[in-house]
Amino acid sequence: MTIIEALDIGLAFLVLGVAGWTIAAHEAFTAVIGYVVYGLLLALVWVRLFALDVALTEAAIGSGVTGVLLISAAVRLRASEAEMMHERLGIAPRLVAAALCLVAAAALAAVVLDMPDPGATLAPQARQPLAELGLGNAITAVLIAYRAFDTMLEKVVLVLAVIGVWSLxxxxxxxxxxxxxxxxxxxxxLAFLAQLLPPLGIIVALHIVWVGANEPGGAFQGGALLSAMALIVLMARLREAPAIGRRWLRVALISGPVVFLAIGLLGFALAGGFLAYPLGFAKPVIVFIEVFMTLSVAATLPMLVIGPPDRRPS
Amino acid sequence: MNAATLAGLSGAALIGLGLYGVLTHPHPLRKLLSFNVLGSGVFLMFGIIARKGAAAGLAADPVPQALVITGIVIAFSATALAVALLLRLFAVDRSATLRPDATIERNDRSDA
Structure with missing residues (x-):
């Protein structure tokens, strides 16, 4: 067994141990802290799967931004926990549930061990037109070119989620x-950190967006980092969150899907199809879309984390 | 056993753990947390499929990886909406219970 293999096995046990702790912890707050640690460890697993873009997204959104959301929820819901203790299941139903979950996990593990290697793949198809698009990162190409429709609808889902949260x-x-x-x-x-970090964080975020065309990174990762900077400032209460009726905020929220849709429709006129990019001109168009997607993500995530307004408009 | 298979097996175990949490925890916040553990296990399954699809000079198939990135963002927005609903439930009811009879009991008490 090489050192790398030993580290892999150690990492797997660590991930499973922390996940088990998250499920088993007595208090919700403890469980959430476990979940944040779990998310960061999971990002390392993604690195081992040669998925740096996923690792960045998992660390920033799956662990970081979700962590802030769940920690503040756990604090605000603390009073509800004691009352619900008596609703806990007895030992017999828990054993039945554990047995059923064990069967499900074992079936999935059998599928994993039985997977064909090498398996079915779209890598050649994703790889082949990269030069034509002027991109170096195949994942960015999948997100913004081949499966652009998915990514556009995902931006719409983000806007719908904000509308859902505000409507509460x-x-x-x-x-x-x-x-x-x-x-x-x-x-x-915290106040010191909130003044020190954002200038650095913003530069790193813009860098991640810019190199996303060729290296791991892109609009999601950069946007998530920008929103983390906004959240630090809000948590330290250096600035108030904006009123939800502000015009600039609403423009920022919908800019990503609107620009994406507009360019998609322009594709009919310029390149002969919805979301088709003009030949030889794809890269600037893709970077243009990414800039607005970043803005959208950076505006959406903090609004989802801090929740609906709790004060009358002044 | 290589890193990909190990990650796939971890994914299977995480799905089992998350499912157990969703089924057994009465508190909705704990259910939500468990559901996120379950979801990340599903994402890891995508990860092993991507890794086994390594071809054409790429270390992994980029299509499942891109789907996971989209999935993480969607999972976050769904979680945020669920948290907002839960906080609203707690603000209105002073309780976070999901028992269908709980609200009725409370209304009866305030009527009496």
Whole structure:
């Protein structure tokens, strides 16, 4: 057994152990902390699967932004936990559930061990037109070119999720500042970090978006990093979240899907089909779409995390 | 056993763990957390399919990987919507229980 193999096995046990801890923990807050650690470890597993783009997304969104969302939810729901303790299942139904889940996991494991190697693949088809598109990163090409329709609809889902979250505000609070009422400004390490990190984070995020055409990275990863910077500033209460009625906020939220759709429709006129890019001109068009997608992601994620307005509009 | 198979087996185990959490935890936040563990296990299955599809000089098939990236973002937005619904339920009901009879009991009590 080489060192790499030993590390792989150690990593797998660590991931499963932390996941088990997340499921078994007594308090929701402890479970959420476990989930954040789990997400970061999972990003390492993705690196081992040669999926750097997925690893970046998992670390930024799956662990980071989801972590902030769930931690604040766990704190606000703490009072509801004690009351629900008596609703816990007895030992017998839990054993039955465990047995059934074990069967499901074992069946999936059998499928994994039985998988053909090498399996079916679209890699050659994804690889072949890269030069034509002027891209070096096959995943970006899949996201913005071959399966552009999926990615566009995904942006629409993000907008729908924001509408869903906002619609949970009361009538009186509609149009107010987004998120729960905040306490006074914090001092100390968090405020310091919130002033120190964003300039660096913004540069790294823009870099990730820009190199996404050729290297691991892209609009999702860069946008997630930008939204993390916005969340740090909001958490340190250096700035208030914007009112949900603000025009610039709404334009930023829908800019990604709108630009994507507009270019998709332009494809009918210029390249003979929906979401077709003009030959020899694909790369600038793709970068143009990515810029607005980044803006959209960076605006959407913080609004989803901080939730509906909790104050009347001033 | 290589890293891909190991990750696939971990994915299978994570699906089992997550499913157990969804079934047995009464608190909706814990169900949500377990569901996310289940989902990441499914994503890992995509990861092993991508890795086994390595061809044409690429270390993995980019199509399943791109689907996972889309999936992570969608999973996040669904989680955010569920959290918002849950916080609203708690704000209105002062309880996060999902028992269908709970709201009726509470209404009866306030009527009496």
């Amino acid at each position: 505000s009361t009538d009186a609070n509609w149009g107010g500042l987004a998120g729960p009422t905040r306490l006074e400004r914090t001092e100390g390490p």
